[in-house]
Amino acid sequence: MGRIFEVRKHTMFARWDRMAKQFTRIGKEIAIAVKNGGPDPENNPALRRCYQNAKGVNMPKDRVEAAIKRAMGKDKTDYEEVVYEGYAPHGIAVMVETATDNTTRTVANVRMHFNKLGGSFGNSGSVAFMFNRIGEFKIKNEGQNLEDLELELIDFGLEEIGEDSEGNIIIRASFTEFGNMAKALEEKGLNVITAELKRIPANTVELNEEQAKEVLELVDRLEQDDDVQQVFHNLR
Template sequence: MGRIFEVRKSTMFARWDRMAKQFTRIGKDIAIAVKAAGPDPENNPALRRCIVNAKAVNMPKDRVEAAIKRAMGKDKTDYEEVVYEGYAPHGIAIMVDTATDNTTRTVANVRTHFNKCGGSLGNSGSVAFMFNRVGEFKVKNAGQDLEELELELIDAGLEEIGEDSEGNIIIRAAFTEFGNMSKALEDKGLEVISSELKRIPANVVELSEEQAKEVLELVDRLEQDDDVQAVFHNLK
């Protein structure tokens, strides 16, 4: 009985830790969005995206509002978005999106993660050409006809449309069309569950289970870093 309790407690703490990291990352996204275009979601598509994503991870409304107020205050933290590129073991390309108030700390930490896992931090542009930056929207499937929806969204920059394993509609648009697609989905009254800017690899690399484990160890270390917002790779 004691062992079962320990396992459940460990799982619960891991879930809380993951939720805390999600809240922190969304808080940084809110700060960046408010700094760029103000605190009014009606006039700030990036902030609207943050609020939608906060809802998707069950971030309390009062925490979202507090993050917006903090971003407007005198003691606000100014975050800089910095992208790092490199290689994991076995030649797997890695891109790391960060939001930091101390780039010296962040680059040192990111380099340490790469080095400890047998990878190497590269220069800007060293692997970016292997990825396409897109806006990805997860939309609630309310029985829409995907073919009809595809035709309706082409003018908003649609590149791909499909369904995920849970039956939600996944829509991808070019990075430069993110705002247009967001508005088009709003205008159609579609329920957007989450929206993200992603880096999709043009080609993927298949490794053995043991080799993939080494790569994923680096990915996990990077994702646990407080300054890291997202990690992308071309491992199949």
């Protein structure tokens, strides 16, 4: 019984840690969105996207509003978005998106994670060419016909449409059409759960279980870093 309790407690703390990380990431996205486009979501598409993503991870509305107020205050933190590149063990390409108020600290930490876990920190452009930047939208499946939806969205930059393992509709658009697609989905009244910019590998690499474990250990270490927003890789 005690063992079961310990397992449950560990799972609960892991879930809390993951939630806290998600809230921190969205808080930084809000700060950047407010800095670039102001505090009114009606006139700031990036901030509207933050609202959608906050809802997708069950971030309370009062925490979102508090983050907006902080971003407008005189003691606000100015975050800079910086992307780092490198290789995980066994030649797996990795891209690390960060939002930081101290690039010296961030680059040192990211380099340390790569070096400690058998990877190699790369120069700008060393792996970026292996990834395509796209906009990905997760839509609540409310019985829409995917073929009809595909025809409706093809003129707004649609590249792919399908379903995830939970039955939600996944829509992908080119990076340059992200804003047009977001506007189209909004005007059609579709229930957007999340809207994110992602880096999708052009080709993936398959490893055995032990090798993949080494790669994912580095990915996990990077994702736990407070300055890291997202990590992308080409492991299959």
